[in-house]
Amino acid sequence: MKTTFRILTTVLLFAGSGMSLTSCKKNEDVDPTKGFSTRIQTIVAQADIDKLRSRGMLINEGSQPPNIEGLFVSSPHTLVSPYGAEDTYQVGDEFNDLILRFSEQNGADQSAKVEIKTSGSTATGVGGFLSGNGNKFTFFAELDFVSGSVTGKQVRIFSGEITADGIKDFYTTIFFKSKNDPNNTQIPVGVSRIIKDGNGLASKRSTFRIATIEGVALASESSMDK
DSSP: OHHHHHHHHHHHHHHHHHHHHHHHHHHHHOOTTSOOOHHHHHHSOHHHHHHHHHTTOOOOOOEEOOOOOEEEEESSEEEEEOSSTTOSOOTTOEEOOEEEEEEEEETTTTEEEEEEEETTEEEEEEEEEEEEETTEEEEEEEEEEEETTEEEEEEEEEEEEEOSSEEEEEEEEEEEEEEEOTTOOBOOBTOOEEEEETTSEEEEOSOOOOOOOTTOOOOOTTBOOO
16 A cells, blocks of 8 residues: 555655646747737738838847837938838838827736827827837737828837936837828828938937927828828
């Protein structure tokens, strides 16, 4: 009886060790610098991410993004890639400054809230998730867009590297999933523009307020007006 008990105990110990080793191996196989969560891929498909990258959009992968909470401004807000041949804007054209506020970041599911503001338009986060590793991140968000009488659902992607001064190598993509825009003042549904901070740094700021730029009349980054 004792012999049987010892054999059974040994078998259970080996089984437990095997499960532990398997669990460790699975954890070691997860590369924190690669991939996107399933939540992110419900906002933007991998095929769309690949297309954006081919057009020059910076997108950082990974499961351990930095804390990005704070207020930032992209100025000059400069076009990298127009949405197509019919876009009235060209590479290097500038849009109104973009002010961002990231808040309510949750490390458990890598969610956060973003609010954005340009002259004449606002968008408030209704869902957003982070990827990234170290100080580099990409934030994927679905937003409720309002500009005058125009409303819509936007997808925004924000990327860069958090530093003491702001977001280095700041890039953003904008496209509409749907919109109510009778006069077609905003870019068409399903196309996208890629925009960056022309100085390479979206600087930290203290207020979520649009400052008047004397003598400069620019358009919203999603506008079609030239």
